[in-house]
Every structure is written in structure tokens, then in C-alpha cells.
Amino acid sequence: MSTAEPLLEINNLVKHFNLRSPGLFGKSRGTVHALNDISLNIREGETLAVVGESGCGKSTLARVITELYQTDGGEISYQSHTLRKNIQMIFQDPYASLNPRLTIGDIVAEPLVIQKTGNAVERQNKVATMLERVGLQQSDAARYPHQFSGGQRQRIAIARAIISEPELIIADEPLSALDVSIQSQILNLLIMLKKEQQLTYLFISHDLASVAHIADRVIVMYLGQIIESGDSAQIFDNPGHPYTQALILAAPAIGKGKRQKGVSIRGEAASPLSPPSGCCYHPRCPKMADSCAFEVPKLESIDQSDDSHLVACPIMLKSHIQL
Amino acid sequence: MTSTRLLDVKELEVTFRLDDGLFRAVSDLSFSLEAGKTLGLVGESGSGKSLTALSLLRLIPKPGIISKGEIYFKGENLLALPDEQMRTIRGNKISMIFQEPMTALNPVLTIGAQIAEALLIHTEISPEEAHQKAVDMLGHVGIPDAAARALDYPHNLSGGMRQRAVIAMALICEPEILIADEATTALDTTVQAQILDLLIDLQQEFNMAILFISHNLGVVSEIADDVMVMYGGRLMESSPASHIFSAPQHPYTKGLLSTLPRPELRGQLLPTIEGSVPTRYDQLDGCRFAPRCTEASDECLGDIPIYQNAMGQQAACIKVDDKI
Ligand SMILES: Nc1ncnc2c1ncn2[C@@H]1O[C@H](COP(=O)(O)OP(=O)(O)O)[C@@H](O)[C@H]1O
Ligand SMILES: Nc1ncnc2c1ncn2[C@@H]1O[C@H](COP(=O)(O)OP(=O)(O)O)[C@@H](O)[C@H]1O
Ligand code: SF4
Ligand SMILES: [Mg+2]
Numbered sequence: 001m002s003t004a005e006p007l008l009e010i011n012n013l014v015k016h017f018n019l020r021s022p023g024l025f026g027k028s029r030g031t032v033h034a035l036n037d038i039s040l041n042i043r044e045g046e047t048l049a050v051v052g053e054s055g056c057g058k059s060t061l062a063r064v065i066t067e068l069y070q071t072d073g074g075e076i077s078y079q080s081h082t083l084r085k086n087i088q089m090i091f092q093d094p095y096a097s098l099n100p101r102l103t104i105g106d107i108v109a110e111p112l113v114i115q116k117t118g119n120a121v122e123r124q125n126k127v128a129t130m131l132e133r134v135g136l137q138q139s140d141a142a143r144y145p146h147q148f149s150g151g152q153r154q155r156i157a158i159a160r161a162i163i164s165e166p167e168l169i170i171a172d173e174p175l176s177a178l179d180v181s182i183q184s185q186i187l188n189l190l191i192m193l194k195k196e197q198q199l200t201y202l203f204i205s206h207d208l209a210s211v212a213h214i215a216d217r218v219i220v221m222y223l224g225q226i227i228e229s230g231d232s233a234q235i236f237d238n239p240g241h242p243y244t245q246a247l248i249l250a251a252p253a254i255g256k257g258k259r260q261k262g263v264s265i266r267g268e269a270a271s272p273l274s275p276p277s278g279c280c281y282h283p284r285c286p287k288m289a290d291s292c293a294f295e296v297p298k299l300e301s302i303d304q305s306d307d308s309h310l311v312a313c314p315i316m317l318k319s320h321i322q323l
Numbered sequence: 324m325t326s327t328r329l330l331d332v333k334e335l336e337v338t339f340r341l342d343d344g345l346f347r348a349v350s351d352l353s354f355s356l357e358a359g360k361t362l363g364l365v366g367e368s369g370s371g372k373s374l375t376a377l378s379l380l381r382l383i384p385k386p387g388i389i390s391k392g393e394i395y396f397k398g399e400n401l402l403a404l405p406d407e408q409m410r411t412i413r414g415n416k417i418s419m420i421f422q423e424p425m426t427a428l429n430p431v432l433t434i435g436a437q438i439a440e441a442l443l444i445h446t447e448i449s450p451e452e453a454h455q456k457a458v459d460m461l462g463h464v465g466i467p468d469a470a471a472r473a474l475d476y477p478h479n480l481s482g483g484m485r486q487r488a489v490i491a492m493a494l495i496c497e498p499e500i501l502i503a504d505e506a507t508t509a510l511d512t513t514v515q516a517q518i519l520d521l522l523i524d525l526q527q528e529f530n531m532a533i534l535f536i537s538h539n540l541g542v543v544s545e546i547a548d549d550v551m552v553m554y555g556g557r558l559m560e561s562s563p564a565s566h567i568f569s570a571p572q573h574p575y576t577k578g579l580l581s582t583l584p585r586p587e588l589r590g591q592l593l594p595t596i597e598g599s600v601p602t603r604y605d606q607l608d609g610c611r612f613a614p615r616c617t618e619a620s621d622e623c624l625g626d627i628p629i630y631q632n633a634m635g636q637q638a639a640c641i642k643v644d645d646k647i
């Protein structure tokens with residue numbers, strides 16, 4: 001798998017937002033470093049997850065890849081022109097993402113219309129096939145979004161995402177708005193569709209349990225930076241960065257029993273308008289050393305025998321190598 | 324340990340008068356809260372959790388009413404109290420915090436003033452004293468530099484700090500019951516963990532009863548002593564936390580737990596509960612979960628008693644194993 005040319009390669013990507021006070025000549029209120037020197041590959045056929053708390057830059061990454069936002073530096077190489085023009089997205093809120101005035105048939109057919117694929121009859125047939133594939137009925141094509149539950153709407157959004165046979169689907173928190181019993185239905189659907197259609201997913205989520213379930217590889221972000229990346233098992237069974245460790249410890253899980261006192265990490269993420277110097281995590285980090293306040297960590301391999309598990313923390317890297 | 328029952332809810336029923344008839348949103352719900360203990364209330368959206376919470380404060384939104392039942396707070400039926408007396412209980416003896424802290428905060432008042440206000444309403448205390456107590460409470464809930472933050476407006480605080488401020492406001496009158504309705508749902512994972520720790524600490528200190536509502540079973544498992552599962556406005560199961568997650572009794576509880584991703588199943592298809600929650604669930608006969616239940620049979624369309632087993636687990640299902 002690692003020898004194959006990546007579907008998508010991102011190098012040193014930077015995205016800033018200049019915040020201004022309201023008005024045409026509003027005063028600058030500073031710059032948000034939403035993506036700060038991001039490099040990653042998406043490999044054909046994998047599910048790559050991006051995790052991290054709100055505001056760390058996950059959705060911005062999705063928008064830059066789909067060219068909704070321009071970049072402020074770095075580059076994105078798409079394996080092919082067809083890939084670049086046909087990346088589909090699934091969003092968190094299936095209520096906001098479906099136009100209430102369009103029929104389900106029109107909503108699902110939209111990517112084909114935009115790409116000028118097929119005639120009306122062909123598109124209609126394809127919509128019918130897609131609706132059945134996501135567990136809805138052909139006759140649902142004539143209905144409107146308000147006639148469906150949240151889970152059914154997310155199925156509709158998924159039908160729209162797969163109809164143009166995209167090589168890459170970006171799912172941005174696709175489960176977060178759904179009820180517990182519906183989340184597993186949608187997770188299963190994503191897993192089945194991936195097999196049937198040889199899809200590649202960029203799966204964005206703050207929910208570690210679903211990420212551990214579906215992802216082959218995981219990228220952990222904090223304040224616009226990648227602080228750890230690796231195979232799913234490496235990240236969840238052997239996390240290297242203190243922040244990843246804290247995230248995993250904080251994730252609510254059944255079977256741990258009632259909380260023990262004092263396990264949560266201190267503080268909150270700093271404002272992205274004024275990220276901390278050195279390691280951006282150092283004000284919260286239990287492993288912090290003096291050097292962390294000024295030395296900017298680089299992503300480095302934590303295991304000399306292969307370079308699949310990268311961690312941006314010199315302190316942990318050092319202690320790991322000594323072990 | 325002897326238990327101190329603070330609140331007893333008996334056969335609660337909440338009804339909405341809708342254009343197309345009556346909708347019984349909560350039916351025949353009984354439970355109790357004990358001092359120093361946390362009752363977790365879980366269920367999918369629309370199962371009646373928030374209405375249950377609002378009933379305890381008599382704050383059911385129109386066109387809804389509490390159409391049946393009794394709610395005894397230290398032996399007194401809240402539903403029989405005059406409005407005026409109820410106001411002395413609300414926000415004073417029984418407090419509530421919500422998912423979105425901004426709904427509880429007034430954007431044009433400083434944090435300190437809002438917290439002091441509750442004290443000024445419910446106690447005879449000077450404004451200066453009230454302000455000092457507000458600052459103390461802000462420090463108590465883990466807000467750094469509390470004296471300065473008391474002078475801030477809500478929008479100056481982060482989401483996590485706002486939720487702490489709301490908790491400070493809810494606790495300032497030292498309530499005996501705290502209701503938390505999805506209070507950590509909108510927070511980031513690490514901040515959620517901090518707020519759970521805070522609630523556990525404060526509960527030990529003030530010996531409050533907490534009704535902790537969440538759709539997230541993992542969160543509930545980390546804070547609750549007992550867990551109540553609702554579906555379609557009814558109780559499905561009520562069990563000690565030490566048993567419900569390892570030995571669920573009701574098919575719905577079993578189903579919910581089975582759908583959660585877990586390490587042994589990584590990458591594989593998960594068990595599911597097919598279908599979704601019906602909107603007019605009160606029109607279903609018998610067990611409301613029956614249309615989605617894999618164990619359902621004709622008997623499930625009749626009256627469903629609540630059975631209890633030797634471990635103190637209660638389940639509204641005729642198929643549970645060892646009934647008493
Ligand atoms: N259009 C925008 N204008 C200004 N700031 C933005 C915009 N989009 C995102 N941001 C900021 O960039 C940072 C990253 O946001 P986002 O990518 O949405 O994070 P996530 O999806 O991880 O929650 C945040 O600080 C956010 O406020
Ligand atoms: N103001 C209202 N008018 C009509 N129906 C309502 C109102 N509030 C709640 N309901 C209905 O009552 C049921 C239970 O609601 P709620 O207690 O808010 O559920 P939960 O908190 O478990 O998500 C839902 O079907 C909901 O649609
Ligand atoms: S670099 Fe320092 S502050 Fe950052 S995670 Fe590592 S030990 Fe903590
Ligand atoms: Mg986002």
C-alpha cells in the first residue's frame with residue numbers, strides 16, 4: 001500500500017484567516033493560523049482520519065482540499081485531474097446540508113448535473129440505484145428532505161456523495177448530529193460502500209471511538225498543526241504525543257467505571273489568534289520541559305525501524321528512544 | 324450507607340395539546356433521587372429526557388402540561404405548591420444547567436452580577452456580600468483569576484469557562500438537586516472531562532443529588548451511580564451503573580450498548596438497531612420499542628409491567644430473565 005503513489009499529497013500547507021472588525025476598512029484583529037505547515041498523504045483505498053478538538057483546523061483542511069478556500073502557502077498535488085474535480089463531501093448536519101425545496105431525486109442527482117454526466121433518464125436510473133444502495137427506496141426520490149429523519153437524511157447526503165463515483169470522499173463529522181442507534185447504521189454503510197465502490201475516505205471527527213473503528217491511519221491536530229500521525233493501532237494502542245494520550249484518556253468510554261479523581265488535563269486550548277511559543281501544547285502539557293516553551297517540535301519518527309508513526313514532541317521522542 | 328431520598332417522582336405524565344390531538348410525551352415515569360448520588364438519564368433524542376427534567380421545575384413549555392403524577396421533594400408534592408412557593412425552590416433548592424451555556428447567561432450582564440443576582444433573589448444579603456460570594460464560587464468551579472472574570476461579559480469567556488460560570492450560578496444557592504441536561508455535550512473532550520471531574524468534586528462537597536442527562540452512554544457511565552434508560556417517553560430500564568453496562572436487562576439497553584464501536588470489532592460491521600424513533604410514539608400499543616425489537620412477540624403489544632431482578636435492576640420488558 002505504501003509503495004502506491006498517493007491519491008493526494010499535501011506539502012507545507014498554510015491557511016490564515018485575517019480577522020477584521022466589521023466595516024469596509026475595519027481594524028485588523030489579528031491572524032488565525034488555521035493550518036500551519038501541514039504535510040500529509042492520502043493513499044488510495046484507505047480511510048484516513050483527522051482528529052482533534054474544535055477549532056484545530058479540521059474543517060479548514062477539508063475546505064482547502066476541495067478548493068473552497070485558497071491556500072496561503074504550500075501545495076496540494078492531486079493524482080489526477082478527474083480526482084481534483086470530483087471530491088465529494090458529507091457534512092455533520094444533514095438538516096442544513098440538504099436544500100429543503102429540492103426533491104431527494106434532484107438533490108442526489110446534483111453532482112451528475114454539475115459534471116454534465118448522462119441524460120435525465122440515465123441520471124434518474126442512477127439516483128434509484130444509489131438510493132437503494134444507501135438503504136432507501138426508489139420511490140423516495142419524489143419526496144422532500146423534511147419527510148425524513150436525521151439518519152435517513154444522512155443516507156441521502158451519502159447517496160449524493162457517491163453517485164458521481166468519486167475517488168475521494170471527505171466526511172466532516174458525519175456522525176456527530178446523529179442518535180446513538182443511528183451512528184452504527186451510518187458507520188456500517190460507510191464501511192460497506194467503501195468495499196463496494198473502492199472509495200477513499202478522509203474521515204474528520206472528534207469522536208475517537210468511531211475513528212478507532214473505521215480508520216486505517218490517523219492524524220491528530222492541535223491548533224492548526226499535526227502533532228502526531230500513524231496507523232490506527234499505533235495511535236490508539238501506543239499514542240506518542242502527550243496531547244494524544246490526554247485525548248484518549250479523556251474520551252468517555254464504558255467499562256472504566258466511575259471517574260477517578262484528577263485524571264483530566266488542565267487548561268484549554270489557547271486562542272488560535274495567539275498560539276503559544278515553542279510547542280503549541282506546552283502550557284497544558286504534563287511532560288513539559290523548559291525547552292518546550294521556545295523549541296518548535298518537528299514531526300519525527302518514534303520508531304527507527306519504520307517511519308509510519310510520527311510524533312511532534314522531542315521530549316517523548318527522547319524518552320522513547322532511551323527505553 | 325443509609326440513603327436519603329430527596330425526590331420521588333411518581334407516575335409522571337406530560338401531555339401536549341397539539342392541533343391533531345393530544346400527545347403524551349412522557350408516560351407513567353417513576354424514579355427517585357438521593358442526596359450525594361447521581362442518576363444518569365439516557366435515551367435517544369425525543370425520548371422525553373428534557374421534559375422529565377423540566378417537570379421537576381414545573382417548567383414544561385406550552386402547550387404542554389403535567390397531566391398526571393406527583394413529584395415529592397422532601398415529602399412535599401411540588402405539583403401541589405402555589406406558584407410563589409415554587410419560585411423559592413427553582414434555582415435555589417433545585418437548579419438546572421443546559422447544553423448551551425449562553426441560553427442561561429444574559430449577554431449584557433457581567434458574569435459576577437448574574438451569579439450575585441440569584442443570591443439577592445433567594446437570600447437576604449447585601450450586594451457587596453453577594454458579589455464576593457459570586458467571586459468565591461467562580462474560583463471554586465475552577466475559573467482562574469475569578470475576581471477579574473466576574474467583571475467580564477459572557478462573550479469574553481471560552482465555551483468551557485462559560486459552562487463553569489453557569490455551574491457557579493447553579494450552585495451559588497447551594498441547591499440540594501442539580502439537573503444537568505446535556506451539560507457537557509457541546510464541550511470538547513478534554514474540557515468535558517474537566518467538567519465531569521468538577522461535578523463529582525462539587526457533589527462530594529455539597530452532597531447534592533444530580534440528575535445527569537445525556538445521550539452519550541460513555542459519559543453517563545463515568546459519572547452515574549444509577550442509570551435510567553428512556554425510550555418513547557417511557558422507562559425502559561433502571562439499574563445500578565455497576566450492572567447496567569455489564570449486564571443490561573432490557574432489549575433496548577442491550578441493543579444500544581451493542582451498537583457502540585469497541586476494539587474487538589475494529590473495521591467490522593457493528594450490530595444495529597434497525598429503524599428510528601417514531602415521532603408519535605404514544606400511539607403505539609404495549610411496549611414502544613416493540614417495532615424495533617428483535618425479541619418482540621404478540622404479548623409485547625399488551626400491558627408491560629416493570630420487573631426487577633435480584634441485582635436491583637428494573638426493566639419494562641416481559642422477556643427479561645429472572646423476574647421478581
Ligand atoms: N471563514 C473563516 N473566517 C475566519 N476564521 C475561520 C474561518 N474558518 C475557520 N476559522 C478559524 O480557523 C480555526 C480552525 O477552524 P476549523 O477548521 O473550523 O476547525 P475544526 O473544524 O477543527 O473545528 C478556528 O480558529 C476558526 O475560528
Ligand atoms: N414544546 C413542545 N411542543 C410539542 N412537542 C414537544 C415540545 N417539547 C418536546 N416535545 C416532544 O416531546 C418529546 C420528548 O421531547 P424531549 O423531552 O425534549 O426529548 P429529549 O430531551 O429526550 O430529546 C419529543 O417527541 C418532542 O418532539
Ligand atoms: S513538546 Fe513539550 S510541551 Fe509539547 S507535548 Fe512534548 S513535552 Fe509537552
Ligand atoms: Mg469542523
Ligand SMILES: [Mg+2]
Binds near residue numbers: 372373374504
Ligand atoms: Mg433534550
